[in-house]
Amino acid sequence: MASTEYNKQCEKIYVQIMEKMERSHEAGGRFAPHGTAKEVLERGEVLRDFFRSLQLKDIPANGDLTEDNLINKMRERELYDFLAILIFASCNISAIQRFTRLLAQTDWSEDICSLPADRERLIKIFGEQVTPDKFMTQQACFCPIVICRKKEVRIQSLDRQCLPYLEQTYRGQGAQGTVYQVKIAKGHFEDPDIIEGTNQKPKELARKDYQSTGVIEDDILKQILACDRTCPNIVDIYGSLSIGTNYSIFMPLAMCDLSAYLEEERARPNTTTKTDIINSARGLARGLEFLHNGMRTAEGDRMVCYHMDLKPSNILVFLEKVGDKQEFVWKISDFGMSRLKLRSRREETDFDSWFVRFQQPRDASTSGTYNRRGDGSTYLGPESLSPHRDMRTANDIWSLGCILSIVFTYLEEGSSGVMQYRDRRMGHRSSDGDRFFVTNPLFGRPKIHPAVTLWHDKLIKKARQRSHKEGEAVKSFLDYLEHDVLQPEQAKRCNAQKLEEKLLETFWKYKELTDEGNPPLSEEEPGLASRLQRKRIDVLIGERREHATDRHVRVEHWYLGPTQSFKGCEISPDGTVIAFWTDTTISLYTAQSLKQRGIEGARSAAEYSIKTPEYRWKSISLTRKHLIAATSGGTFQCYIFKLRKGLVGVDVNLRYGERISVPTLPEIKKVALAPGGQTIACVVSDKDEGHNPGSLYIGSFNSPNVWQLGNKLDWPAADVVQLSFSTNDDLYMVFRPQRSGPNHKHEIPVIHVSLKSNQLCPLIIEPQGLESSSTVGLFTTFTPFSLRPHVCVLVTREKQLHIQSLAEVDKTAAIQADIKNYRVLKLMMGKNDEKVFAVGRRAAHHKMLLLEIAMPAPQETRTTTITVTELAEIPGLTYSDEFAERIVHGEEESVVILAALMGANQCSIYKITVPRSRSGTSASE
Template sequence: MSAVPGTTAYYDIVFIDLFNCLKPQMLRKKENDDDTLFATKHVAREFFQHENLRRFYRCVSSTGVDDDGSLDIGEDEFVRRVLERELQPFVATLVFFGAPKKALKAFVANVVAKPADIGTKLPLKQDRLNEIFFEDPTTIQNFSHNQHRFCTLTLFQDSDQMVLEDNDTARLPYMEERPIGEGGFGTVWEIKIPYGHFAVRTGGEASFLDGPKIVARKEFVRSKANAKKDFEEELDRYKEILSSAIKCDNVLLIYGAIESSSGSTFSLLMPKAEYNLYQYMDHYGCDHTKSIENMARHMSYAAGMARGVAHLHNGIEIPGRQKLECFHMDLKPANVLVFHEHDKIIWKISDFGLSRTKTFPGGSRSTARSLAPSPTTNRAGEGTYLAPESESDRGMTEKSDVWSLGCIISVLCVWLQKGRNGVKEYTKSRTESNNGDSSRFFSHKRFSRVKPNPQIAQWHKKLISGEGDKDIRDSLEYILKYLEDKVLLIDGTSRVRAGKIKERLENTATKGLKRVVQPTYDERSVDYVNNRSASVVGSYSGASSVRGWRISVPVPVPTLQGCQFSPDGDILSYYTTSNQILLYSASGRFPEESGGLLPVSAPIHLHPTHIVDIGVTKNYMVIAENARDFQFTLVSFIDAVSNSPRFDHRTFIRMDTVPSIHLIAISPLGRWIACIVKGEPTGSLPGRLYLAKREDITGPARDQSGQLNESVWRHKDLPEWTNNDANSVTSLRFSTESSIWFAGISPREHRNHVITRLPLARGDTRPLRGFESVFFKEPISCFAPCYNSNRCIIVVKGHTVVTHDFGRLSSPGIKNHVNERFQIYQIVTSKYDPRILALARPNTTYGELCLVELSVEERYSKVGVSVISRFKVQYMDHSLSKVQLRWLEPEPNAVTQNPISQDNRALIAVLAQPHRNAVFEVDMGR
């Protein structure tokens, strides 16, 4: 439909069209909430250029009843003045709230036609709006309510404090905001700041990042008086630390602070970490890969943490050549943040809300000075890691932080050896030793002296004596005995300083790394093959070659969280900690050039949710989201067989009566979707397995509210070994359309490691069958069901291969041991014969993986290992448990059994460091 310029119809149609074109270019602070729409600073200026400004002017000058359309200024002059004075945000605000024509004419007459020095920069005060719009209350209210959308603030990366009027807080460029932590102070939010609204000052000039910035916002929300006090005290600590001429990478620095003028809101902006140390140990709690390399790297990270504490105690020099000593007073894993910076992991000390400082003129410094505990000292401090003197009349000193540091290192060593469950057991044993009173590292019983909790020495002894690897055992003894003799002492004056702990940890890391042999071949030399023969290590009979590629990722580079191939290897999907899905197609062959970039389709960004798990087939993808209830997205790939699969069709699935999803999977042909669902914390609902047909999810089963009818889902309580706790399940997958598998760790006393199978009935009306499980005392590294068979190949402790037959009522399993020079991380079985491929890491080489073929001979106690290819990989820490392996093998002719094609290759995807080869193809020949 068209309209003649200058008519009322033209105004109605074109004005609405301007709004409809402007709105999609705006962002939302909250998903599906138009009231949170805002524009980045470039939107209004770029949208309202010559053509759209002329269309706007013609809307204003259109005639109607009692309106001749006359204006005080011509069209060309109007366009020139708006562009010259940068009045586009004003125009955009009028269009956004659908200002009446009377208000548009007032804008032209009282703003554009007036001299340039009259106030026109948004946001405008009430009196100025009265002048412009002749005290029209409706227009003034609408303009005042919406003008913040087009005058979004820019934040700067420095320690300045920004004080805003209460109404101006809506101008903050926050989008996709979600809570990520809570404490006695309030809440920590993850926020995304769009491009152009987060600047870095360098030499007086402001520069902007190439993409959006993810930051953390610490909001102080206790009572108004206390929130202001907490905010100002922590901000003062950060300013003092920032003022030092000497900086330390292991101490977190803030970007800035924001306060409302009324004192109703207080926030600190700071870098967003991937995890705090508590979350890090919990997240990687099932990666029980014990190696000297792993221990050495974590001792190096811990040395950085100790370096940060030493800097707070001794390294801060503020203006005037004064030394400043900062006592943190609340060191614990939750206040140690884990970052990926410049292709490496770094731990940083954070949260200075309870810290205290002292200055010493001229750099003079006494020893072991104390700070008398104030009434707020332990306000938010976690008692577990506090030093014994926190309960006495003695003051807190730098040595109080040393005690807390020693406690963290002790827990870290338990985690390295025993994983997440070991840390829980360590906590439980200390609590029982303290008669259930607390899990502190010291015991204070009535009528007796304070002493270290006896469980410390017992656990340390158990860790050392229970380790079979001499290098790891020596490293444990070197650091744990030092903690007992020099750190975890009741007399604070006898404890060493943090700098000494740093040196001890560095020595531990250096000694451990001496065993690790660094490869000498070139990183790009992915054709490097080294087949070595031994009693159980043979050479591969066919020729092989390796090619590797980097993955193209958005800027700024996100941290990879997981990856998955479709069963046929055609689709590879990575997902990131910034909630992006990156798709790559392997159809036909990958690019010929090795070491190059794999092209990526436009990434999908799920906001503001956090991706918890994915499942991929050739034509479909399911994406589980972190939410309060059952939510996931089903994606149908369009043009999936080309090099650019697209997310053209998406279906959002939700059941608000069902708890949130823990794990998700989709069957190889996309017929079934399965979810492990968390139970209610109150215990009213157990953890469950939910199963539905894909076609039912996208069909008429959806009710009028968009909710999914729960009747389409069949569900079954999790097996008994889980204690109805979904967190006990660590992986979920389909092997075929008729078999679901999952693995996990029982939270019960014996901590069994379990593989469970659930056979599916072919009919849709039958109830789900019973679970079939096999239990192990040692950690399960990986497993692979055999095709068209009840057997499953399971790797335990990285080097023991067990063949278990689920078709037998009692299968003892057949155990075979791989040469201990290798740790196996992933296996896959052939569809057509008994062969097994595995991805392994040599124990003596860092940054190298091997594709090997395993030959399991039941009559021998060891597994034959034929090395097919070796290649260098710079993988992320703790990521090898998430490596993906697909075997694209020749399909035999059903009659002659001869291969239909000669294609025989393996695809490997790892969570690599940025800009490093992440996807590999091993051509194994015939």
């Protein structure tokens, strides 16, 4: 009878609680909001009837088991949820009776029945294992989590507590986290700023979920959550929730992000709307100033935050009451990439290291937040490409400048203009994805994207056609944006406060236009005459922006400092990468190595040290994407590195390498890579053979451990002074002068190897009319033709030029010419083989010069003289310095890159730009 009545009471309580459960239809998601069990059990005589059904009169206990006493103890100790869990778990009457005996005890400890309970404590309470197991299955839905404002809530897992969400809707995904819109149940958001202490009705928030790396610094996180964030343009962080490695932050719910706002199709803004938008944009500068200079901890210490990922998708749009009217307020959010610095800590805290990053799937409908390589770098400044990143407040200023450029596009052109603007940036011939700057991989500095300046001119012109005052307002701001915000050099960018002041000035100019009653933007298409005039202006602007270049030869150079004792250097065929090496270390330099203007600040972009002590770097060769390095000592070793991770011409590293060891291959003397990076050539000799002839070996990246013996050579491998590819199929070897013939004359062997025909064509150059007693080396320099790779140009004794074919089928007469009054050390073939560039000096002078040598016509005599033009002096370079050279030809200019070893561990990089219509000093001999 007692058991029947007990079951009846349990069923009655179960039904009443289930009726109040949230998400009751979801077995894994339902929960009882706080107070539900108390409300049901305190209703009428429910609790008294339940205790009466237990028949406790004859049960021995250490305490009073009367119904009134048990009810009083329940109220005093707030054990409604504990009892409700036992009822929902269908525990038998003996388990409930044991609970009531515990409840009646006078020696009570608060943690005896505290929730959530662990299994071990439950076993101590009930003295057996069945009841604890049942209890654990129902406990979570009676222990929903409470989110606390400005605090972190941390639990180990969801097996003992449940999430307090009435609804959850997916809103989007970023590089580190996923955003949901959630509705938190009544009483489950604790806020000390409200009188009731908790929310009295369901509260809608945004929740962003991260995957923690396990390195979150609790003390820093607490200061972040508790800091003063009273700026209206910074998204407040309401609190956080940590569940194992899952980490969530809670924020107010926005209408949308700025990216979606700018791309939504609607009528183009009129003057009043433009004024409001400029005021909203001004708030972004105010918010950025607050991040940089206005944040304070609860103790009053200054907290500096560098956002470092500012873009439209990280700016949220809210509709809020400001004064007596509703306004759109833009707020900076998403600090997943941020770095933080506290006054009390000298080091920075990097939020990015706290959370796992993952690759966001590319969506064709996404905005310009992601460039065409999909790496989200559209709004990052040029310094983001540097391997030595020094990203500070100035980087946020650049990002905001990019956003403002898009905002002013929206003011003039609407959402369709925003898309057109992106297409212009990406479609420009100098573009490398969607960025607001363009790089110069040939050891030049980034500059503002030409498409950006052209687009700004277009916006200014359209505004002027509508209103002179508006045109001047747009021009004033966009000029400021170009000169003081979108500056490639960080030191030249303004701060956020100055940018806010400029936006405020622009706001008041538009406010005057609104007050004057200017008509909204006309949508009518201008007439034919107006369109022709506009086209003419566009052409003139394009010419001014893109063709107003310096037509003189420009010389730039940078010292590498401090450097090691480098013993060699090499330049990639496209001139974008320079390798310097010591016996043990390879150092790479790119355009991003140049930290400052002038001659200071060049630092290596990547380094690699040989791991085996008995080996030394012997020879190195570069292509645009690969580096191959051979060693001396022990067995033959080759290291092949893939330099670049992506398409960016300046992003190099030495992390991805493969070592090739071929014990049967003799020691290498020279190594070369084909421009395409697929073919490897090396000249080797057996160490025991001394001056006996060497051999040419050919290998492939597709089969790096398989080497094919190309040819046995007639000259010692140790005598090869140049091994290089001019094309993927044409290889050249030049050897030191050899004594041969009955008169033992010095002759220079030059070899052309055609990989297509598998032919080796030797050419023996015997200098004529030269004194045999001269101490100047017989061979000086060599370069092949570009269009006819079987024809070569060679200089002997620094002053005699030889042009000769290495192909047996080519009967073109050889040309030999004196270079009077000059001494030439290096040759580089000009574009289309019409001339040769040279590095040399005047006779009896020490200053090194870049020279241009006119190619003699084939019909001229063997001993013709030639014309030499001095293009530029090369400062700091001397006759005795060792250097590597490379020339890269563009449509409008040729660029010479030099890498020099200058003694006393001093090294330098030179860049000499020669326009097509360059001017120089000619010397006709």
